[in-house]
Amino acid sequence: MNKKIVPDPPVNTSTPDPETLRAEDLLKDREAIKRALDHYIDPPAPYTEKPRRPSTMFIVAPSMDTESLLAHACESLATASVLTSDFANNLTGPQRYSALAIQQSIMLAELAVNRALDNVDPA
Template sequence: MNKLIPDPPVNTAPTSEAPEAEALLRDREAIKRALDYYLDPPDQYLEKPRSPSTMFMIAPNMDTESLLAQVCESLASASVMASDFAANLLGPQRNTALAIQQIIMLAELAVNRALDNVDPQAT
């Protein structure tokens, strides 16, 4: 990394300040290496693109209706679990759990509407 403004010249004449000048040069070199490392890292330190895990994968040939039905069932289960959990809480924690349950319920309603739009004969 090159600087736009150069450092002031270091006095190279042999004086009693020679050890200080050498220390200053070493410090400048260390600073330059640190800045180069953090501002312009080598390729080996660059992040590699994330590849998703295939441990849990939905079959690519699944139809939209089946996917929406599965989501609807999962949201219904999550809603019941959040409601049961809220029953065991008091005060602000209960209100938070009930708010989470309500968000899940709203998502379930949206998925049900999407499912109705996909297969209107089922209603």
């Protein structure tokens, strides 16, 4: 017996009408566009109904004044900057550059907080 190399063609060899295929594709595209627009323009109810309630385990006293909060934030950022710089000195290559990029972001935030402090209490 000879083994057949080429498989048998499918039973239904008729091709669908190109107009029908195009109409089906357009319908699928419209449905996808509608889903995308609904997702971004009209988000599902859980996003709009219930606002996020942060945990009250750690809370800043509501009576804290803005200047004290900014001063504390500035000190925390300065500490984070020094720690990141020290950490970066122990690294090499791409990891070092990543740590230095983080340190630069911290320094920029520290500058912004310092400017806010100047605005709150100009010396």
